[in-house]
Amino acid sequence: MxxxxxxxxxxxxxxxxxxxxxxxxxxxxxxxxxxxxxxxxxxxxxPNAAARQLRMAETNTILVVVPDIANTFFSKVLRGIECEARENGYEVLLGDAGNHIQSENSYLHILRQKKAAGMILLTAGIDVKLVEEIASEFPVVLACEYINGLHVPSVSIDNVSSARTATEHLISLGHTKIGCISGPMNSVLGRDRLQGFYQAMAQYNLQVDPIFVQEGDFSYESGFQMMTKLLAYNDIPTAVFVGNDEMAFGSINAIEAKGLCVPNDISVIGFDNIKFSSIFKPGLTTIAQPAFEIGVRAIELLVNLMKKESVEKKQHILKSRLILRNSCRAYQV
Structure with a gap:
């Protein structure tokens, strides 16, 4: 052995x-x-099974793996998880993967050592086969994101539909030259939100100039950089859909650094509705995710799994909503 x-x-x-x-x-x-x-x-x-059992016996700890704790969106999700976990007698152990896939994968081994009773993954950037293998032995729930074909309960919004709603709002304001700063293409969220953007543009028979679509990484810095790149072209969009709020903040600051104004010169819409969205100037029009409810629902599903109760529905979709603030305005010639 x-x-x-x-x-x-x-x-x-x-x-x-x-x-x-x-x-x-x-x-x-x-x-x-x-x-x-x-x-x-x-x-x-x-690891030796007997030693594992001695270390564990019965644990009331739930492991929650976050892709990047610096992203403030996850704070509300974690608060929902924490509140519901306490109600059910569980403690939460937080693992910050720092956007490193290898780190995310390594946390799965904590379940194998039985140092946690179950796990909630707030990221889909992990090895699918490894997740399936772990989930066949231990309770695992995926929240905020999902993985196609993965037979693990998940809780999220419809990111494609939500991004389509955001883009349609810009179109309803009369914008036709619309850009997009997406999340990374190796992320489900990045791909889905970009798909929603393209769907809305196609539905209204609007052409998408390839240079108007730039790939960010969900960070403030990438939003600033990608918007700066868009503004360097002779022809610039009159409105931009940005894949998350942090990149939207960077985008707005890049616009203003060029001597332009949001929304008078360029309208900007974000995604997530983090707390700073209502404080930032101008107030950011964005898509609100029910972050707290995502956390609560994820724990409810995990508790069911840990109690050996059946979870018939694998993918749980919660509703998002459009929040109107001051970063968008009707297009004026």
């Missing part, structure tokens, strides 16, 4: 390092973690 010494020897690290990778992945360098996890998978190493 493969032991921890075998893993350490093949990975050329200490036994303590292997132990930290499996129990506290955030304390290990990413390169080392990748090497150790690769050997763990290759050797099919499983």
């Amino acid at each position: 493969t032991g921890i010494r075998d893993v350490a020897k093949k990975a050329n690290v200490s036994i303590a390092t292997v132990s930290r990778v499996l129990s506290k992945p955030d304390t290990v360098a990413e390169e080392t973690m990748k090497k150790v996890l690769s050997v763990v998978e290759e050797l099919n190493y499983q």
Whole structure:
């Protein structure tokens, strides 16, 4: 039987390092973690079952993995999770993956060590096969995002429809030259929101200039950079749909840095309705996600799974809504 010494020897690290990778992945360098996890998978190493049971016995801890704790959207989701978890007698352990897929994957091994009773993933940027494998043994729920074909309960909004609504709002204001700063294309959210943008433009027979579509990474900095790039062209859009609020803030500041004005020169609409959207000047028109409710529903589903109760519906879609503020105005020649 493969032991921890075998893993350490093949990975050329200490036994303590292997132990930290499996129990506290955030304390290990990413390169080392990748090497150790690769050997763990290759050797099919499983920590001693008896030792696991002694460590765990019964745990009331739920692990929640966040792609990036710096993104304030997740604070409301986490608050919903925390409130509902307490009501059900569970404590929440937070794991921040820092937008590193390998880190996200490593947290799944915490379930294998039975240090948590269940897991909520607020990210879909993880290995599908690994999630399916873990979910076949342990309670797992995906929130905010989803993975096509994955048989794991998920809670989210319809991002395609919501992005279509945002774009249609700009069209209703008379804009025809509309740009888009999307999220990353390796993200379900990035792809879905871009798809909704294209659907709305096609529905109203509006052409999309390829240079009007730029790919960001959901950060403020990428919003500023991509909008600066759009403004460098001779022909610029009169309105822009931005894939999340943080990028929208960067976009607005980039517009104003060029001596232009939002919404008089360019209208901007965001996505998420984070708290700062109502404080920022101008107030940001955006799509509101029911973040708190997403967290509550995710815990309800997870508790059902942990109690061995059946969850018939796999994908749970909550409603979003358009919030009108001051960053958009009717197009004027």
